[in-house]
Amino acid sequence: MTENLTKPDAAEDDFELANFLPFLLNQAAEESSLAFQQVYKNRYGMLRTEWRVLFHLGMYGQMTAKEIGQRAKMHKTKVSRAVQRLAERRFLVRTRDAQDRRSEHLDLTPAGETAYRDLRGVARDYDIKLARHFTSGEVALLRAMLRQLAGIR
Amino acid sequence: MTENLTKPDAAEDDFELANFLPFLLNQAAEESSLAFQQVYKNRYGMLRTEWRVLFHLGMYGQMTAKEIGQRAKMHKTKVSRAVQRLAERRFLVRTRDAQDRRSEHLDLTPAGETAYRDLRGVARDYDIKLARHFTSGEVALLRAMLRQLAGIR
């Protein structure tokens, strides 16, 4: 059958879905998140949003919900709900700012610190495992490109 | 704001959240999907799942829901619902397979073809725009690495 009658552009066009960067990025992101997701889910009953908040606090110390939202590019309602659940489970504590009583400072509890350190170890191992597929130069370039695409300047 | 004042291990440890590949991949995927998402959402009221189904049919011609699910790594319920909505909006038609009446063949309608061609054009332009940040060698390497990470062998 003449393919060209029904889809004239398809043959002439070099565009391939499998090369479309947003598609590829999403596939890679989903696949690479999966194994790690199992860990924080099964080990601590956390969602991705909660893990991100935990990691930001563990990594950078005391932060407000707003700061976390900016850094992690999470919407404030996502952050709010993640913080709520982490507070319920005693992974963090909230303290109102004395100067500006709208905002509150978030700190990990010892339990939160422990979970953070545990998960950070898992994350580091997993990252190394992912990077092993490539040379260190390739990985460095990949990270730089991803940072650029993510708009992290 | 305040950086790593409070965290003693953070300095000793070379692990950085901002370098964690699943995190970076997710950020890049989300950010790079955003602008394109606006197009298929605003122009055709489609969700990401629907766009993916549309693209697969436009790209590869007649397929079953199962085949789309395998190619796009979408769960069958996602595919099922996307197909349902695309059928309601008359972007595709379903025909039962005569030999195996469990499965059905999906084909784009003329309206579906039109939407597909339109969106493919947008996607191609957008892809080129994204790739312009890098050399063609870098982009080729990026695509190869993403494919590997996505488990597409």
Next chain:
DNA sequence: GCGTAGTAGTTGATTTTGTAACTAACAATA
């Protein structure tokens, strides 16, 4: 002070996803 505008964070309604159970059909086999 008082009024207005803006911000940090929360809540509620709606939409979308995820998980499991389900229907209908096929296949093999006794």
Next chain:
DNA sequence: TATTGTTAGTTACAAAATCAACTACTACGC
């Protein structure tokens, strides 16, 4: 033919994401 197992796709219900409206507060202008 009946039995058991498997598969394509759907549906129901719970979990989660999204968006808009909301509360409590701060800051500015008068």
